[in-house]
Amino acid sequence: MVNSHADPLPDDAVVSPRGTIVPDVGLQARALSATVVPMGLFESRDGVLSVVWVNEAFERALGYGVDGAQLLEPSVRQELERDPVRASQLAAALAAAQPFTPTFTLGRADGTRFVCEVHLAPVPTDDGSAPVHWVAAFQDMTERLSHDAEQAALVEAERRERRSLGLIAQVSDLLMDVDDPHSLREIAMLLRHGVVAWAGFFLNDRGLRAADGVDAAHLPTGRGHRHGDTRDDARVRRDAPDAVQLLLDGERDRPVEVDLDAAYPDGSASGWLAHHLASEAYRQEGGAVLPQDRRAVVYPVPGRRRVLGLLVVLPRGGGGLRGVEPSTTTVLELTARRVGLVVDNARLYDREHRLAETLQRAMLPQQAEVEGLDVWTYYAPNSENVQVGGDWYDVLQIAPDVVGVVIGDVVGHDVEAAAAMGQLRSVVRSYTFDITTPGPVLERVDQLVTGMRIPRSAGLVLSTLTRHASGWRLEYSRAGHLPVLHVRGGVATELRGAGGALIGFGGNGRSTSTVELAEGDVLVYYTDGLIERRDRGLRDGLAALAGVASRVTARDAAGIGEELLSRLADHPEDDVAVVVVRVPDPRDHLERARSPRRRRWSLPNEPGSIGRARHAVVRTCQAWEIPDAANAELVVSELVANAVLHGYGHVSLQLYDTGDGLRIEVEDGNPAPPVTTDGHPGRVGGFGMQIVERLADWGWRQSRGGKLVWAKVRPGALPPTGRG
Structure with missing residues (x-):
């Protein structure tokens, strides 16, 4: 309906059939x-x-x-x-x-x-x-496209950040097991699959060495440039700084670029690295497709006080430093820092272990062999501690017919506890040789310890065994320590007499108890690590020890000790020290076949352990009346030498009398198998396993802590060389 009062229509307007004004x-x-x-x-x-x-x-x-x-x-x-x-x-x-x-x-x-x-x-x-x-x-569409591009860039940045965080998390997981020799190689492979075309670690450990499985010669280390005689190459700049060496010396902390096809002075770190990265082994390593532009980027792997190694990468598109994206740079730098921190911590922890273990071993005596008694000793530190503690034992030949046995425990698992143990051990040894009656000896020790102000409390059992016409007499005194276990005819008895306070607190004097020993009697001295557990109290542990000792079938001290350990100390939570003393029985030779024998030693990973192992085998073969000890001595020498040179961690030596020969087992922390190589005049070593093959049947298997190499020495004299 058209409004009749509306303004007049313009000249250029018309009215549609519906009354709408249409221009x-x-x-x-x-x-x-x-x-x-x-x-x-x-x-x-x-x-x-x-x-x-x-x-x-x-x-x-x-x-x-x-x-x-x-x-x-x-x-x-x-x-x-x-x-x-x-x-x-x-x-x-x-x-x-x-x-x-x-x-x-x-x-x-x-x-x-x-x-x-x-x-x-x-x-x-x-x-x-x-x-x-x-x-x-x-x-x-410019504004919308710009907005879309910004959103896409934000999404891509978030994706890169998530990828970077994921890589760092995976690196952290792998670094939890840095003792695994393949962990750094797996981290390098992770970087290759994630952000770069190729990556590898080189550790600066008494020479630069590849940590990803590729064998490379060692480079001498130390501060300063190592420009030797340069090659006759016009491309070599004799005055050019050695960028890689500057990283190793800590004079640069930013990544550097190394052209794998460039010429470097002989003896320089940059030249060494370029030579080995350009080798066929690295070009074919893992089947990786490397960029044609082979400019490597080298990141330092920093420790607390020095550079521990290098992280070397090849960017996917080449270009050296410019070819590495900022997000990739962040991942690589964080990876290098985390690897450096973890490796530095592992090395520091290993040094502490070696120091503590060396201190502990220096304070413990060798396997005791005393006249007229069968004695077996054992000590093992708790692996969760710094491998040092206050447990100790001593077996002393005071006189031809007098043997002293002491076992003690200083509170703590640190160097201070070991130092206190060393002081106590020296004091007790000195007074025992001067005064053979245990009670008066401990009284003198109380007086001296009070004056020395040793900061740790300690308990011990001191005993002397004296031979007389009808047998052996035991005299003992306890200073706050667990009772000695006396086993006779399948009955175990705790010797609780002559008890007293901890060392340094015996102000009222010390008493001495006496027990007459018969042939075949067994005395078991021990520390609480043998019997005490989180789920088993001290009383239950003592009852378990007495039950096991009363059922032991072995006829020698070593066999008895091994049965006690196998049944009670399978998963110790504290240091364990055990001394087993057995009065020989003339009927023992009739039961030899029924008594399988085993002895074990835990040795530090150092060259001195080779001699200790040889000495232990000779003594054991003599005690077990096994002929041709020279063959066994040579075999154990080679096995322990391999464990010391190529393994790490503790070296465990175990000997078994199988009835028809001697079985030797050596365990170390390196899971890599032993390899028999052909020796030649230009190679140092390579003959060890060949010697073992001639003297014994041998093999190896993986163990929880690394590998175990065994050898069963063949009876008979040394085989001929095969030469006419």
Whole structure:
């Protein structure tokens, strides 16, 4: 309904059949021309659109009008030819006279690009025939594309950060087992799969060596440049700084670049590294596809006080330092720092272990052999501690017919406890040789300890065994220590007499108890580590010890001790010291076949252990009446030498009397198997396992802590050399 009071109609307006005011064509054209949206009118000719009109907004956006747009039509058609899918969609829309919204990139007059969505729609004809003209609105996509690009960049940055965090987490997991010799190699492989084309670690451990399994010669280390005689190569700069050496010396803390195909002075760290990285072993290592641009990037692996090694990488696209993305740089630097910290901690911990173990071993006596008694001794530190503690024992040949036995425990598992133990051991030994009665000896020890002000409390049992015409007499005194166990005829009795306070607190004097020993009697001295557990109290532990000791079938001190250990000390939670003394029985030789014998030693990983092992085997063969001890001595010497030279951690030596020979077992912390090599004049070593093969049947197996190598020595004399 038309309002009769409305303003009069303009001259260029008409009224539609429904009463709506419709501007004429001129007004519509002016409206399209005035809009701020770039628009144009196209004419369809044989399925090809050609521009016939553009508005002012189009001219402002692109810098040209109809004529310029017509000149650019060939480039638009070429763009469509490069995108046949979009071209076919446009042709279908034109044929069906349907609206279509393609995306085009148009060139502006100033040479920049105008990315836009073109909203095409057909203009209906008066007679309803196929449309000839198409109107187009050009929507600028620059802002939206910039926003999309920013979002994509944010997503990519987040993805890189997540990848970096994931890699660092995996590296941390692998570093939890840095004692595993393959852990650094696995970390390098992780970096190769994640961020670089190739990666490898080189540790600066008494010479630069590869830590990823590739055998490489060692490079001498120390501060200063190592430019030796240079090669006759014009590319070598004699005055050029040795970048890798500067990293090793700590004079640079940022990564450096090493061209694997460049020439370096002989003897330089950079030349050594380039030579070994360019070798065939590294080119083929892991089947990795390395970039043609072989410029390696070297990161220092820092410790607390010095550089422990190098992390060397080859970027995936080459380019050296410039080819490493910032996120990749962060991952590599964090990896190098974490590896350095963990390796430094492991080395520090290992040094502490070696120092403590050396101190402990220096204070403990050798396997005791006393006249007229069968004696077996054992000591093992708790592996969870620093491998040093206050447990000790001593077996003394005071006189031809007098033997002293002492076992004690100083509170603590540190160097101070070991030092206190050493002081007490020296004091007790001195007074025992002067006064053979245990009670008065401990009284003198109380007096001296009070004056010395030893900071740790301690308990001990001191006893003397005196031989007389009818047998042996035991005299003992206890200072706050567990009772000695006396076993006779399958009955175990705790010797609780002559008890007293801890050393240094016996102000009321010390008493001495006496027990007459019979042939076959056994005395078991021990510390609480043998019987006490978190899930088993002291009383229960004493009862368990008495039960096991009463059922022991072995007929020698070593066999008895081994049975006690196997049943009670399978998982000790504290230091364990045990001394077993047995009064020989003339009937023992009749029971020899029924008494399998075993002895064990825990040796430090040092060259001196080789001699100790040989001495232990000779003594054991003599005690067990095994002939041809020289063969066994030679075999154990080679096995222990291999464990010391090529293994790490404790070296465990065990001997078994199998009835038809001697079985030797040597265990160390290196899981790598022993290898028999062919020796020749140019090689140091390589003959050890060949000697073992000639003298024994041998083999090896994995153990929980590394590997165990066994050898069963063949009876008989040394075999001939095979030469005529």
